[in-house]
Amino acid sequence: MIYSKKKLSQLVIEYCIAYQIEHVIISPGSRNAPLTIGFTNHSQIKAYSIVDERCAAFFALGIAQQTQKPVALVCTSGSALLNYYPAVAEAFYSDIPLIVISADRPKHLIDIGDGQTIRQENVFKNHSLYNANIVDDERSMNENTKQLKIAVQTAIQKKGPVHINIPFDEPLYETTNKLLVKNIVSENNIIETKQILNLEEYVSLWNDSKKKLVLVGAHFPNKNLQAQLTELAKDESVLVLTETTSNMHHPSFIISIDKLIFPLTDKEFKKLQPDILLTLGGMIVSKKVKQFLRRYKPKHHWHIDVKNALDTYHCLTHHFRVKDTAFFDNFLELAKPVKSDYQKDGLTLKLKRKEKHDQFLTSAEFSDLKVFDVVLDTIPNNSLLQLGNSSIIRYSQLFDINNSLIVFCNRGTSGIDGSTSTAIGASCVTNNRTVFITGDISFFYDSNALWNNYIKNNFRIILINNGGGGIFRFIPGPSSTNVLNYFETPHHLSAKQLCEMFQFEYCIAKNENELKQELRNFYQDENTAKLLEVFTPSTLNDEMLKRYFNAL
Numbered sequence: 001m002i003y004s005k006k007k008l009s010q011l012v013i014e015y016c017i018a019y020q021i022e023h024v025i026i027s028p029g030s031r032n033a034p035l036t037i038g039f040t041n042h043s044q045i046k047a048y049s050i051v052d053e054r055c056a057a058f059f060a061l062g063i064a065q066q067t068q069k070p071v072a073l074v075c076t077s078g079s080a081l082l083n084y085y086p087a088v089a090e091a092f093y094s095d096i097p098l099i100v101i102s103a104d105r106p107k108h109l110i111d112i113g114d115g116q117t118i119r120q121e122n123v124f125k126n127h128s129l130y131n132a133n134i135v136d137d138e139r140s141m142n143e144n145t146k147q148l149k150i151a152v153q154t155a156i157q158k159k160g161p162v163h164i165n166i167p168f169d170e171p172l173y174e175t176t177n178k179l180l181v182k183n184i185v186s187e188n189n190i191i192e193t194k195q196i197l198n199l200e201e202y203v204s205l206w207n208d209s210k211k212k213l214v215l216v217g218a219h220f221p222n223k224n225l226q227a228q229l230t231e232l233a234k235d236e237s238v239l240v241l242t243e244t245t246s247n248m249h250h251p252s253f254i255i256s257i258d259k260l261i262f263p264l265t266d267k268e269f270k271k272l273q274p275d276i277l278l279t280l281g282g283m284i285v286s287k288k289v290k291q292f293l294r295r296y297k298p299k300h301h302w303h304i305d306v307k308n309a310l311d312t313y314h315c316l317t318h319h320f321r322v323k324d325t326a327f328f329d330n331f332l333e334l335a336k337p338v339k340s341d342y343q344k345d346g347l348t349l350k351l352k353r354k355e356k357h358d359q360f361l362t363s364a365e366f367s368d369l370k371v372f373d374v375v376l377d378t379i380p381n382n383s384l385l386q387l388g389n390s391s392i393i394r395y396s397q398l399f400d401i402n403n404s405l406i407v408f409c410n411r412g413t414s415g416i417d418g419s420t421s422t423a424i425g426a427s428c429v430t431n432n433r434t435v436f437i438t439g440d441i442s443f444f445y446d447s448n449a450l451w452n453n454y455i456k457n458n459f460r461i462i463l464i465n466n467g468g469g470g471i472f473r474f475i476p477g478p479s480s481t482n483v484l485n486y487f488e489t490p491h492h493l494s495a496k497q498l499c500e501m502f503q504f505e506y507c508i509a510k511n512e513n514e515l516k517q518e519l520r521n522f523y524q525d526e527n528t529a530k531l532l533e534v535f536t537p538s539t540l541n542d543e544m545l546k547r548y549f550n551a552l
């Protein structure tokens, strides 16, 4: 085996190996040569080379999102590292493990006028779970070892981003065939997060309440949890609301929250106001449900999560610091069904909305909304569906998505800056087809995502090009100013040339017929990835959405 001669490089790589880090994304540079040489020559590492660090980090995020294991990132010194920040913040808020390893100059070369040098230590301190500042000094080896261990264990156990900064002095390219550090053995000393569950008080409240709302945010698919929630929903006093990204399905769950809530009157809101709100999973997309629960506060809000309990509705009363499945294992044994119309009323509304929804869409004009109606029905079973931010994720929540799809979206920080890269990363570690739906501004923003040698032939992009940030025509505010252009940022760009440059097959649709026609063969296996660009009328989209909500 070829190793870098740098002991610190060997040490960090041995730590990654010991803790079964498999995927390492490397961006080019000289200062990180000891890491590049070490990782790429290791038989247990799958190394990827991606130039743009922002894309590299989101690509890593996509892999970690799917594998649920940390992915390592390696970059050179200077601003290279700062380009990881958007993905680090997303990982921080989405509980996705990333191990950022940055090469640095030794301390005496910082802030003295050396090139490609910035203050790298603790640079992500507001959004990383641990910062290991390694010291290039033989006497610090024990401390370095300790730091590396904590960093890697933290990423794994607390599921989030950590940063390891390692200074390397020249020469940087020397190799050896000897391992100069001792073999590292992983230790599973689990950071204590388990709470002793004392459910009595809560179960008694639960069993006394006639209106209990369960709200499930972003969640990795979990059949066990889905079965538990289904069991819980057998109680007619329990109404389960799920988001598209929750990946939880059952006919008695309500998936289109906005559709349910939008037309409600004050009286109906009061009727829906729960006594107890039980939440689990990650970020909630629906703004309307946030507004509803902040205004019509439940008496009790309990959140289940091993790590955090966000007070999203300003009424959090208890945090069950356990895994949701472990919580329900205990809770379901004690919960008793309560006579109530709460669920029935919710499901009656769901049915009503579905009728109106179907009616409206049958005759809806070609627009973003109609595109979703057509596209979502065509995505092949068992695909991985990656969604862009802005109105893409919101439109998707208005539809009953095929239950066999697995859905993800970067909602940690809701950035438009790395959705394509994330989708490509995710597609690299799934055997299933990946379909990525994105808006145009998000797509062009992250167009460097396509500068990637690992894109699979079964990767598909559906780009809804409404000529700008369509969301700014819909949300209140921008249209009332005299500078809508600064919000919407209209343009006449097309993805055609990018597809040529990055060797995607390019398809185009400008109306419903063309869209249906193009989708017929779009998912068929070909020798190359494909992008379908759907042009929609920017000035009609917001109008259609308004008409849709009024029709509900």
Ligand SMILES: Cc1ncc(C[n+]2csc(CCOP(=O)(O)OP(=O)(O)O)c2C)c(N)n1
Pocket (backbone or CB within 6 Å): 388, 389, 390, 391, 392, 414, 415, 416, 417, 438, 439, 440, 441, 442, 443, 466, 468, 469, 470, 471, 472
């Ligand atoms: C990195 C980043 N910059 C700016 C924003 C603010 N922002 C939210 S949506 C949006 C426009 C998105 O447009 P597009 O991707 O075309 O989707 P559409 O609104 O048309 O659905 C912008 C700029 C953001 N979320 N993230």
